[in-house]
Structure formats: C-alpha cells, structure tokens
Amino acid sequence: MKKILLLCMALIGSLLLVAGCGGNTASKDGGSDKAKVLKVATNADFAPFEFQGADGKEYQGFDMDLIRALGKEMGMQVKIDNISFDGLIPALQTGNIDVAISGMSINDDRKKKVAFSDPYYEAGLTIMVKADNNNIKSFKDLQGKKIAVQIGTTSATEAKKIPNAEVKELNSSADTFLELKAGNVDAVINDKPVNDYYKVKNSDDSVKRIGEKLTLENYGIAMNKDNTELVKNLNEALKKLKANGEYNKIYKKWFGTDAPAAT
Ligand code: ARG
Numbered sequence: 001m002k003k004i005l006l007l008c009m010a011l012i013g014s015l016l017l018v019a020g021c022g023g024n025t026a027s028k029d030g031g032s033d034k035a036k037v038l039k040v041a042t043n044a045d046f047a048p049f050e051f052q053g054a055d056g057k058e059y060q061g062f063d064m065d066l067i068r069a070l071g072k073e074m075g076m077q078v079k080i081d082n083i084s085f086d087g088l089i090p091a092l093q094t095g096n097i098d099v100a101i102s103g104m105s106i107n108d109d110r111k112k113k114v115a116f117s118d119p120y121y122e123a124g125l126t127i128m129v130k131a132d133n134n135n136i137k138s139f140k141d142l143q144g145k146k147i148a149v150q151i152g153t154t155s156a157t158e159a160k161k162i163p164n165a166e167v168k169e170l171n172s173s174a175d176t177f178l179e180l181k182a183g184n185v186d187a188v189i190n191d192k193p194v195n196d197y198y199k200v201k202n203s204d205d206s207v208k209r210i211g212e213k214l215t216l217e218n219y220g221i222a223m224n225k226d227n228t229e230l231v232k233n234l235n236e237a238l239k240k241l242k243a244n245g246e247y248n249k250i251y252k253k254w255f256g257t258d259a260p261a262a263t
Contacts, residue, residue: 086152116220
C-alpha cells in the first residue's frame with residue numbers, strides 16, 4: 001500500500017514538473033520566439049547555390065550561406081526545407097513558407113505572383129553538350145534537337161521557344177546532366193554557374209560547355225507580396241552584408257573571386 005502511495009506521489013510530482021516546464025516555456029518565449037523563425041524553402045539540387053552535402057546533414061551552397069547570414073543579421077532563426085522548384089512560388093502564395101531562395105531569376109511573370117528582394121547574383125543560361133558533339137556551337141544550333149531542362153525554370157521557358165526542339169523537363173539540374181551523359185538528349189540548358197560548377201567540380205571530360213550566354217538573369221529572394229515588412233528588412237540586411245564584406249566573403253567561398261562591384 002505504502003509503495004503504491006509513493007508511486008502515485010512520484011507520478012503526480014513528475015506530472016506537475018512537466019506541466020510546470022511546459023508553462024514556463026510558453027510564457028518565456030511564446031509568441032515572440034515563434035515570430036523569429038524564418039521559414040525558408042529551396043530546391044536543393046542546384047550546386048553551387050543549394051545542395052545537400054555528402055554527409056546529408058546540412059544544406060550547402062552560396063544561397064544557403066547567404067540566407068543564414070541574412071537571418072542572423074535580422075535576428076531570426078533560419079529553418080530550411082527542401083521542396084521541388086515549381087512548388088516554391090505556390091508555397092509562398094499560401095503562406096507555408098516566408099522566403100524562397102533557390103537561384104530564382106527575377107522576371108515579370110514571377111513578379112505577378114511574388115515579391116522579390118533586390119538582386120543578389122547575376123546569371124544567365126548556357127548550353128552543355130557531349131564533348132564529341134561538333135554540331136552544336138550556339139543556341140541557334142538547338143533547332144530540332146533533344147534538350148533536357150529542369151521543370152519550372154527559365155531554361156524550360158527558353159527551350160520551349162526553340163523551333164522543333166524536343167524538350168525533356170526533368171526534376172533537377174542533376175537529372176539533366178545524367179540524361180546528357182546517358183546520350184538521351186543532345187544538349188542541356190542550365191544556369192551558367194551550375195553548368196560551370198558541374199564541369200569543373202567533376203572534372204568531367206565527357207561533356208563540354210558552350211560559351212554563349214542566352215540571357216542575363218538576376219537572382220532574387222522571393223517572398224509573399226503581402227509581406228512588405230519582410231521584404232524591407234531583408235533588403236536592408238542584404239545591403240548591410242554587402243557593405244560589411246560578409247556578402248563578398250560568401251561569394252569568394254563559392255566562386256573563388258571577389259563579387260563584381262555592381263552586386
Ligand atoms: N535561375 C533559373 C530560374 O529561376 C533556375 C533556378 C533553379 N533553381 C533550383 N534551385 N533548382 O528559373
């Protein structure tokens with residue numbers, strides 16, 4: 001009997017303790033701490049901007065370092081989710097996430113749906129072909145050819161404009177490279193830094209890059225149009241990182257050179 005009583009008392013005691021703790025946390029950091037989480041989404045298959053490291057633990061890349069630095073600057077805790085590229089804008093529109101940073105090019109079509117930060121990187125589209133392909137030397141040579149692109153990207157939009165081209169839309173840029181190497185397509189179109197990183201990082205002699213750049217595209221961080229406060233804060237933080245050298249440090253880490261003066 002005594003034993004049972006003791007057990008009951010211990011049980012009640014621990015219940016009170018748990019309740020007490022719960023109450024404490026709620027009152028201590030309740031609403032304010034919640035508001036400090038910055039919900040970020042990206043499509044982490046786009047090196048060197050966002051990709052999963054070999055250990056599979058942390059998302060790496062220029063965008064990932066940048067958003068963490070921006071979050072720190074704004075005093076916010078950054079939580080990153082990996083979703084499909086064509087799911088980013090819908091996730092912003094429904095308010096499931098606060099920002100999308102994913103090498104996303106600012107363009108008029110997207111500006112109708114989301115707000116963008118100031119530009120943070122200048123890219124553009126290039127072609128990659130098999131090393132032994134001597135027919136494709138520029139974009140105009142892609143007419144009637146099989147081309148792999150990532151779904152929902154500016155590469156996909158541009159590829160579809162090429163007369164008689166057969167466009168294969170795949171889930172990631174990594175998939176476009178696989179398709180090229182397998183000989184299933186004649187060419188891939190991707191953002192220049194992504195083609196460059198793939199070629200150099202893998203020292204892949206079986207593919208070659210075509211120098212011509214089809215477009216000039218500026219990357220921006222996308223947010224919900226109604227979130228004007230966040231757009232303002234993020235732009236201010238970005239300006240600070242550019243002024244205090246932090247942006248340049250991240251740029252140098254991933255691209256090996258100083259950031260161009262304009263960015
Ligand atoms: N810059 C291109 C676009 O905005 C491609 C971006 C793809 N990004 C990614 N993380 N997969 O459409």
